[in-house]
Amino acid sequence: MAIEKIDIRDSDPEFKRFKNKLKDNPRHVDIGIFGAKSGSDMVQKASQNEFGTERIPERSFIRAGIDKHKVAYIKFMKKAAANIAAGVASKKTALMLLGAKAKGDIQTYIDIGKFEPNAPFTIAKKGSSKPLIDTGRMRQSVDYAVEK
Numbered sequence: 001m002a003i004e005k006i007d008i009r010d011s012d013p014e015f016k017r018f019k020n021k022l023k024d025n026p027r028h029v030d031i032g033i034f035g036a037k038s039g040s041d042m043v044q045k046a047s048q049n050e051f052g053t054e055r056i057p058e059r060s061f062i063r064a065g066i067d068k069h070k071v072a073y074i075k076f077m078k079k080a081a082a083n084i085a086a087g088v089a090s091k092k093t094a095l096m097l098l099g100a101k102a103k104g105d106i107q108t109y110i111d112i113g114k115f116e117p118n119a120p121f122t123i124a125k126k127g128s129s130k131p132l133i134d135t136g137r138m139r140q141s142v143d144y145a146v147e148k
Contacts, residue, residue, distance in 0.1 A: 016038045019066050030100040031106070042141050049132060059131050062142075065109030066102060073098060089136055092146055093101040101146030110139045 019123035033046040054059030066073075115131040117123075126134045131137065 003111070004080050013139055023106065027146055028148055029095040029102075029144055029146050031066070031099055031102045031142075033138070033141045034143060042138060045140070046138060049138075059115040061110050061111075061113055061115075061132055062106055064113060065106035068109065073102065076101070095146045096144075099146060101140050103144050107139050107140045110142075 010014070033043055035043045046062070048056050049059045050062055076098060077094065080089060080091075080098070083089035084091055084094060092122075110132045113132075117129040118126070118131050123129050
Protein backbone atom coordinates (compact mmCIF):
# COMPACT_ATOMS: atom_id res chain seq x y z
CA MET A 1 0.00 0.00 0.00
CA ALA A 2 1.48 3.32 -0.96
CA ILE A 3 0.34 6.75 0.01
CA GLU A 4 0.35 9.36 -2.74
CA LYS A 5 3.76 10.81 -3.43
CA ILE A 6 3.98 14.55 -3.01
CA ASP A 7 6.27 16.34 -5.45
CA ILE A 8 7.40 19.73 -4.19
CA ARG A 9 9.23 22.03 -6.59
CA ASP A 10 11.35 24.92 -5.48
CA SER A 11 14.28 26.80 -6.97
CA ASP A 12 15.89 27.53 -3.58
CA PRO A 13 19.35 25.88 -3.50
CA GLU A 14 18.91 24.95 0.18
CA PHE A 15 15.68 23.14 -0.67
CA LYS A 16 17.41 21.33 -3.52
CA ARG A 17 20.12 20.11 -1.11
CA PHE A 18 17.43 18.93 1.29
CA LYS A 19 15.56 17.12 -1.47
CA ASN A 20 18.77 15.45 -2.66
CA LYS A 21 19.49 14.36 0.92
CA LEU A 22 16.12 12.62 1.04
CA LYS A 23 16.78 10.92 -2.29
CA ASP A 24 20.16 9.67 -1.03
CA ASN A 25 18.44 8.08 1.98
CA PRO A 26 15.29 6.54 0.56
CA ARG A 27 12.87 5.00 3.01
CA HIS A 28 9.27 3.92 2.97
CA VAL A 29 6.81 2.44 5.41
CA ASP A 30 5.04 -0.85 4.74
CA ILE A 31 1.76 -1.37 6.56
CA GLY A 32 -0.16 -4.63 6.73
CA ILE A 33 0.17 -8.17 7.98
CA PHE A 34 3.62 -9.69 7.54
CA GLY A 35 4.12 -13.45 7.23
CA ALA A 36 7.44 -13.59 9.07
CA LYS A 37 5.87 -12.17 12.20
CA SER A 38 2.24 -13.31 11.99
CA GLY A 39 2.54 -16.54 10.06
CA SER A 40 1.55 -17.38 6.50
CA ASP A 41 -1.87 -18.60 7.63
CA MET A 42 -2.72 -15.12 8.95
CA VAL A 43 -1.46 -13.49 5.75
CA GLN A 44 -3.69 -15.84 3.78
CA LYS A 45 -6.76 -15.10 5.94
CA ALA A 46 -6.11 -11.37 5.73
CA SER A 47 -5.72 -11.53 1.96
CA GLN A 48 -8.90 -13.57 1.55
CA ASN A 49 -10.87 -11.01 3.54
CA GLU A 50 -9.16 -7.96 2.03
CA PHE A 51 -9.83 -9.01 -1.58
CA GLY A 52 -12.53 -11.65 -1.23
CA THR A 53 -12.76 -15.14 -2.73
CA GLU A 54 -15.54 -17.17 -4.31
CA ARG A 55 -16.82 -18.04 -0.82
CA ILE A 56 -15.68 -15.04 1.24
CA PRO A 57 -16.98 -11.54 0.43
CA GLU A 58 -14.48 -8.71 0.11
CA ARG A 59 -13.99 -7.08 3.49
CA SER A 60 -11.29 -4.54 2.83
CA PHE A 61 -9.91 -3.47 6.17
CA ILE A 62 -6.37 -2.43 5.18
CA ARG A 63 -7.17 -0.42 2.05
CA ALA A 64 -10.40 1.01 3.46
CA GLY A 65 -8.77 1.80 6.82
CA ILE A 66 -5.98 3.69 5.05
CA ASP A 67 -8.26 5.41 2.53
CA LYS A 68 -10.42 6.77 5.33
CA HIS A 69 -7.43 8.72 6.70
CA LYS A 70 -5.51 9.45 3.50
CA VAL A 71 -5.87 13.25 3.71
CA ALA A 72 -4.64 13.26 7.32
CA TYR A 73 -1.59 11.19 6.34
CA ILE A 74 -0.71 13.61 3.56
CA LYS A 75 -1.01 16.59 5.94
CA PHE A 76 1.14 14.76 8.48
CA MET A 77 3.88 14.07 5.93
CA LYS A 78 3.87 17.69 4.73
CA LYS A 79 4.47 18.81 8.33
CA ALA A 80 7.07 16.09 8.78
CA ALA A 81 8.91 17.28 5.66
CA ALA A 82 9.13 20.78 7.14
CA ASN A 83 10.49 19.35 10.41
CA ILE A 84 13.02 17.24 8.53
CA ALA A 85 14.14 20.29 6.55
CA ALA A 86 14.50 22.24 9.80
CA GLY A 87 16.63 19.45 11.23
CA VAL A 88 14.29 18.69 14.15
CA ALA A 89 13.12 15.29 12.90
CA SER A 90 14.42 12.43 10.80
CA LYS A 91 12.73 10.77 7.87
CA LYS A 92 12.83 7.44 9.69
CA THR A 93 11.12 8.89 12.78
CA ALA A 94 8.43 10.54 10.65
CA LEU A 95 7.73 7.26 8.86
CA MET A 96 7.66 5.36 12.15
CA LEU A 97 5.06 7.81 13.50
CA LEU A 98 3.04 7.51 10.29
CA GLY A 99 3.25 3.71 10.47
CA ALA A 100 2.10 3.63 14.09
CA LYS A 101 -0.83 5.94 13.27
CA ALA A 102 -1.88 3.86 10.24
CA LYS A 103 -1.58 0.64 12.25
CA GLY A 104 -3.94 2.03 14.88
CA ASP A 105 -6.32 3.32 12.23
CA ILE A 106 -6.53 -0.11 10.57
CA GLN A 107 -7.05 -1.84 13.91
CA THR A 108 -9.85 0.60 14.73
CA TYR A 109 -11.38 0.04 11.31
CA ILE A 110 -11.46 -3.71 11.98
CA ASP A 111 -13.51 -2.91 15.10
CA ILE A 112 -15.92 -0.35 13.62
CA GLY A 113 -15.98 -1.04 9.86
CA LYS A 114 -19.26 -1.95 8.18
CA PHE A 115 -18.53 -5.39 6.75
CA GLU A 116 -20.80 -8.04 5.30
CA PRO A 117 -21.70 -10.36 8.21
CA ASN A 118 -20.27 -13.82 8.57
CA ALA A 119 -22.04 -16.77 6.96
CA PRO A 120 -24.35 -18.82 9.22
CA PHE A 121 -21.78 -21.66 9.29
CA THR A 122 -19.06 -19.25 10.48
CA ILE A 123 -21.38 -17.69 13.06
CA ALA A 124 -22.15 -21.15 14.46
CA LYS A 125 -18.45 -22.04 14.50
CA LYS A 126 -17.18 -18.91 16.26
CA GLY A 127 -20.33 -17.69 17.94
CA SER A 128 -20.34 -14.21 16.41
CA SER A 129 -21.55 -12.47 13.27
CA LYS A 130 -18.74 -9.88 13.50
CA PRO A 131 -16.30 -10.40 10.61
CA LEU A 132 -12.53 -10.20 11.09
CA ILE A 133 -12.81 -10.71 14.86
CA ASP A 134 -12.54 -14.14 16.38
CA THR A 135 -9.50 -14.53 18.60
CA GLY A 136 -8.21 -11.03 17.86
CA ARG A 137 -5.12 -12.44 16.18
CA MET A 138 -5.71 -10.69 12.83
CA ARG A 139 -6.20 -7.33 14.52
CA GLN A 140 -3.06 -7.87 16.60
CA SER A 141 -1.12 -8.92 13.49
CA VAL A 142 -1.47 -5.55 11.79
CA ASP A 143 1.95 -3.91 11.87
CA TYR A 144 4.29 -1.57 10.04
CA ALA A 145 7.95 -1.59 9.05
CA VAL A 146 10.15 1.28 7.92
CA GLU A 147 12.35 0.02 5.10
CA LYS A 148 15.30 1.41 3.19
